[in-house]
Amino acid sequence: MANVTLTKVGKVYTGDGGASFRAVDAVDLSIKDGEFCVLVGPSGCGKSTTLRMIAGLEEISEGSLEIDGTLVNDVPAKDRDIAFVFQNYALYPHLTVAQNIAFGLETRRAHRSGLVAALTGAGSARRDESQAIHARVAEVSKTLGLDALLHRYPRELSGGQRQRVAVGRAIARDPKVFLFDEPLSNLDARLRIETRTELRMLHRRLAATIVYVTHDQEEAMTLADRLVVMHKGRVQQNASAQECYERPANRFVAGFIGTPPMNIIDGHLKAGTFTANGVAIALGAEYARLGDRACALGFRPDRVKLVAPNTAGSVAASIAAVERLGDRTDIALDTSWGRLVARLDADVARSLREGDAAGVSFDSSHAHLFEAGECGGRI
Amino acid sequence: MKRTPLTNAILWFVLIMGTAAFIFPLWWMTVVSFETPQRAEAAITGSAGIALFPPNPQFANYANAVRETGSVPWMGFVDALSNSIVVTVLVVLGTVISSSAVGYAFARLRFRGRNPLFLVMLGTMMLPGQVTMIPLFLLFRQFGWIDTIMPLVVPAFFGNAFFIFMYRQFIAQIPESLVEAARVDGLGHVAIWWRIILPLCRPVTAICAVFTFIGTWNDFLGPLIYLHSDESATLAVALNGFKNQYGGLEDVHLLMALSVLTMIPCIVLFIAAQKTFVEGLARGAVKG
Numbered sequence: 001m002a003n004v005t006l007t008k009v010g011k012v013y014t015g016d017g018g019a020s021f022r023a024v025d026a027v028d029l030s031i032k033d034g035e036f037c038v039l040v041g042p043s044g045c046g047k048s049t050t051l052r053m054i055a056g057l058e059e060i061s062e063g064s065l066e067i068d069g070t071l072v073n074d075v076p077a078k079d080r081d082i083a084f085v086f087q088n089y090a091l092y093p094h095l096t097v098a099q100n101i102a103f104g105l106e107t108r109r110a111h112r113s114g115l116v117a118a119l120t121g122a123g124s125a126r127r128d129e130s131q132a133i134h135a136r137v138a139e140v141s142k143t144l145g146l147d148a149l150l151h152r153y154p155r156e157l158s159g160g161q162r163q164r165v166a167v168g169r170a171i172a173r174d175p176k177v178f179l180f181d182e183p184l185s186n187l188d189a190r191l192r193i194e195t196r197t198e199l200r201m202l203h204r205r206l207a208a209t210i211v212y213v214t215h216d217q218e219e220a221m222t223l224a225d226r227l228v229v230m231h232k233g234r235v236q237q238n239a240s241a242q243e244c245y246e247r248p249a250n251r252f253v254a255g256f257i258g259t260p261p262m263n264i265i266d267g268h269l270k271a272g273t274f275t276a277n278g279v280a281i282a283l284g285a286e287y288a289r290l291g292d293r294a295c296a297l298g299f300r301p302d303r304v305k306l307v308a309p310n311t312a313g314s315v316a317a318s319i320a321a322v323e324r325l326g327d328r329t330d331i332a333l334d335t336s337w338g339r340l341v342a343r344l345d346a347d348v349a350r351s352l353r354e355g356d357a358a359g360v361s362f363d364s365s366h367a368h369l370f371e372a373g374e375c376g377g378r379i
Numbered sequence: 380m381k382r383t384p385l386t387n388a389i390l391w392f393v394l395i396m397g398t399a400a401f402i403f404p405l406w407w408m409t410v411v412s413f414e415t416p417q418r419a420e421a422a423i424t425g426s427a428g429i430a431l432f433p434p435n436p437q438f439a440n441y442a443n444a445v446r447e448t449g450s451v452p453w454m455g456f457v458d459a460l461s462n463s464i465v466v467t468v469l470v471v472l473g474t475v476i477s478s479s480a481v482g483y484a485f486a487r488l489r490f491r492g493r494n495p496l497f498l499v500m501l502g503t504m505m506l507p508g509q510v511t512m513i514p515l516f517l518l519f520r521q522f523g524w525i526d527t528i529m530p531l532v533v534p535a536f537f538g539n540a541f542f543i544f545m546y547r548q549f550i551a552q553i554p555e556s557l558v559e560a561a562r563v564d565g566l567g568h569v570a571i572w573w574r575i576i577l578p579l580c581r582p583v584t585a586i587c588a589v590f591t592f593i594g595t596w597n598d599f600l601g602p603l604i605y606l607h608s609d610e611s612a613t614l615a616v617a618l619n620g621f622k623n624q625y626g627g628l629e630d631v632h633l634l635m636a637l638s639v640l641t642m643i644p645c646i647v648l649f650i651a652a653q654k655t656f657v658e659g660l661a662r663g664a665v666k667g
Contacts, residue, residue, distance in 0.1 A: 057559050078565040090556035094578040104564040 002068035002176035002209055004031040004054060010062035011049050011233075023049045025233040026063070031211060031226070036203050038212045040220035041230035042256070047213045048181055050230070054211060055084050055179050067176060080177075083170035087182040089162045091154040097165050098137050098150040104173045105133045140172045143202075160191045167199075171206065180212040184219060196222055217257050221245070229253045236375065250377045251370040254298050260330055263340045264298040266372065277336045279315055283364040290369070296376060298368040301330065304342035306352070307359040314359030315340075322354055333360055412444075412635035413437055419632035437632070444636035448617050450609050458610050459617035463596060466531050466613055470595045471588050473535030474542060478587060479580055481538045482546025483572045487558055497547075504540045508600075516604060530605040531598075535591075542587045549583045550576055585655035593645045614641045 011024040024046040031037045039047040052058040054065060056077030065072055072080050083104075091100050109129050141147050144164045154162055163183060170178055183199075184192045200223055203210055214220050220227055221241040229236045229244060229252070237249035241257075248254035254262045267276030272288035274281050274297050283297075307314050317333040317340065329349035331342040340360055344352075352358075369379040382390070410429055411419050413436040421427035449455015484490075485497050519530040553576065561571045577584070602613040612620075618641060621634040649656070 055559075055563065057562070077559075077562045082563065084560065084563045086556040086560060088554055088556055090554065090560040092557065092560075092575060107565040107570070 003033050003066075004177055004209060004211065005029070005066040005069075006050070006054070006063065007066075008063035009050070009053060009060055009065060011046070011053060011058060012061040023233055024053070027230075027233075027235055029228060029235065029238065031209060033209055034207045036200075036210045036212065036223060036225040037228060038214060038220040038224035038226070039228045039230055040214055040217055040224075040256075041236075043215055045230040046233040047215075047228075047230045051179050051181055051211060051213045054177070055082055056080050057084070081175050082177045082179055083173055083175040085166050085170050085178070085180045085183045087185055089154075089166040089183075089186075091162060091165055091169070093154055096151050096153055097146060097157070097168075098141070100154070100165055101137045101140055101146075101168045101172045102133050104169060105136060108173070109133070136172055140168045143171070144168050159187050160195065163187060163195060167202070171202075171208075176209065178208050178210045180210065182214055183212075184214070185216070192219070199223065218259060221257065227257075229256060231256070231375065248298075248368065248378065250375050251296055251298070251373070252375045254368055254370065258300060260301050260341045260343065262298045262300050262368070263304070264296050264370070265337045265340075266296050267294075267337075269293055269295050269297075269369065277338075279336050281313060281315065281364075283367060287364075287369075290379060294372045295379060296370045296372060298370060299362045299366060301341040301343040303362050303366040304340070304344075305361045305363070306331070306342060306344065306348075307361050309357040309359050311359045311361065314361040317358050317360045319352060319354050319356045319358060322349065322352055324349070333358065335360060408635050409639055411632055412440055412639050414440075414632050416630070416632055419635070423631050440632050440636040441640065444633040444640070447621070447630070447633060448637060449612065449620065455609065455617065459612055459614045462528070462602075462606075462611060463613040463615070466528050466602070467592055467595045469528070469532040470535040471591045473532065474539050474591045475584055475587055477536050477538040478542035479546045479550075479577055479584065480572055481543045483550055483568075483576050485543065485547040486550035487555075487576075488568065500540050500543060504544075512604070519605065525605060526607045526611055528606070528611070531595075531601050539587075539591070542583075542591075545583050545587065546580060549580055553579055582655055585652045589648060589652050589656060592648055596641075596645055 006027050006029040009024060009027045009029075010022065012020050012022050014020045027046075027050055029037075029050075039050060041047050049058060053060050054067075056072070056075065060073050067080060067082070077084075092103065095103065109126075137150070138147075141150055144167060146161070146164055146168055149157060149161060149165075154165065157165065163186075166183065180199075184195055187195060196219060203223075212220075212223060214223075221244075224241050226238065227241045227244050228238045231252050237244050237253045239247075239249070244253055244257050248257060248262075251264060255264055265274075265276045267274050269275075269283075269287065269290055270292045272283055272285055272290075274283055274287075274295075276297070306317075309316060315335045315337055317335040319331055320334045320339070321332040323330040323332075324346065327346055329344050329346050329352070331344060331349065331352060333340045333342060342360070370376040371379060407429070410431075410433055411422055413433040414422065414429075415435065415437055418427065418433075422429045445456045446452045447455075448459055451458075481500075485493065485500075515530070519525060522529070524530050524533075557575060557579075558571055561575050566574065597615055598613075599615045599619070602616045603619070606612055606616065614637075618634065618637055621630050621637070
């Protein structure tokens with residue numbers, strides 16, 4: 001197991017016409033031994049490219065990458081001692097499950113002993129190694145519940161089973177770092193949640209360093225020791241999942257983390273009062289020191305309270321949609337601040353009907369303020 | 380779609396006529412190979428009709444044909460057969476190995492000038508063999524390769540444009556992540572080609588092998604140009620001996636008997652490889 005350190009790592013693609021595109025920009029990241037680090041962001045944010053640079057599948061254009069303190073920028077993938085789990089699993093279709101799991105072990109053995117050793121009577125050592133590989137495959141398949149499938153081909157497996165074989169192939173080699181590239185996105189919703197839990201348990205058992213890429217923020221939050229939110233090739237926030245949720249570093253993170261997403265309204269703050277589209281709400285005295293500025297106000301849907309229409313300190317709204325989820329209900333509200341979402345207890349929301357008028361109020365101690373702009377920082 | 384008896388009948392008629400047209404030469408050849416010399420000659424000169432089945436089948440024709448091949452009884456045939464086998468096996472191996480390796484390179488390696496090179500390679504397909512025949516002959520004579528199998532075999536190890544194209548198209552469909560997984564697992568490009576790509580290319584390899592086999596086995600012009608002595612002739616050239624050696628067509632029944640024998644390996648191979656073969660053709664058609 002190992003630390004992984006990225007220092008000012010960047011990736012620039014140069015097109016045929018000389019035009020260049022910066023997919024990853026100055027990423028600084030220090031992943032500790034045994035840490036489960038999740039890179040999350042919308043598609044095209046550079047998270048997969050970052051992962052592939054760590055793997056050695058993409059060249060690093062700028063900066064340095066160290067695994068266990070050794071600079072590996074120019075070390076080929078096979079010599080970095082990493083394992084990579086692909087989104088489509090990338091199982092070798094012509095090999096059985098057992099052969100797939102053993103493949104990496106065997107190629108490594110072949111590297112070490114080679115033809116010379118085979119010819120100069122290292123036969124018994126070879127046999128020992130074969131047995132060791134066999135034992136390792138048995139051990140791994142038992143861990144993952146693949147014992148009964150060892151002689152099947154990938155085409156004869158379900159999606160979930162293939163996924164487990166892909167994980168098995170990775171853990172068989174006992175690498176320094178595990179890299180996962182959206183490994184759950186081809187599974188159906190139920191299996192995805194089950195496998196997520198299994199991965200979390202596997203991580204604890206192996207105490208492995210894991211870098212995991214996903215676009216699904218819920219998956220990211222449940223798995224991560226450390227959450228790295230990326231957007232447009234840059235790291236937006238690098239913190240625990242809880243901190244990203246409670247204290248988003250900027251407007252992008254605020255909008256990306258959490259379901260349903262945070263309500264964010266562009267407006268103006270003056271003397272502790274936030275005004276947008278002519279509707280003003282007093283946030284409280286502690287906001288007065290922030291002065292007179294353009295900014296964005298954010299509050300999570302579960303902090304929204306619905307009050308009677310025209311209540312002082314509320315925003316007038318009409319209920320556009322009611323989505324009942326069993327224990328809770330999501331309400332879409334049309335207001336002069338635009339479309340807002342409230343998440344209420346099912347009991348509270350029981351009497352609400354689409355088309356009803358209401359007032360939107362929220363607890364200003366849970367409000368977030370951001371600088372204006374797409375990635376405006378937290379104030 | 381539900382077929383009426385009439386469309387069924389039309390369909391059957393067309394299929395049967397088509398099959399008959401394709402089978403006719405084969406049937407004719409086989410019938411003549413079993414005829415007596417007189418009846419065979421009559422059939423070929425058109426002075427008499429030909430029976431559906433020979434009334435008096437001459438099985439001895441086959442033994443005679445084998446004995447009379449080449450200049451040494453029996454051994455002439457053995458020589459020609461072994462020459463054909465050696466040339467064909469080497470050409471098939473060479474074509475599969477080189478075409479798949481080059482196809483892999485064109486599909487998966489990034490190198491400067493890849494696309495122009497690929498176009499140049501495709502361009503060579505437009506060049507008729509007759510154009511390069513004489514320059515090639517002069518070149519191989521310089522090498523001292525005349526009357527050896529080298530001119531027939533060595534070019535196969537330098538790839539075949541059409542099969543390179545087929546391999547490239549097929550390999551381009553194999554997910555990139557498989558190659559990347561193999562790289563992470565510690566393989567270099569040669570090992571990836573040999574251990575991952577080639578096993579997955581089975582349908583293309585079947586097509587490449589069968590076409591190359593049939594083409595080489597039946598090739599007449601190449602061996603005729605480069606192989607001059609009797610001992611080095613392949614079966615296709617030895618067949619021609621029946622005409623040259625005796626002139627005229629007295630031995631047409633033997634010619635046909637040997638032709639039937641020569642054809643057997645191609646038919647057997649085609650039937651054996653048919654499943655993989657059709658799978659490959661269909662795949663090319665859908666995803667080409």
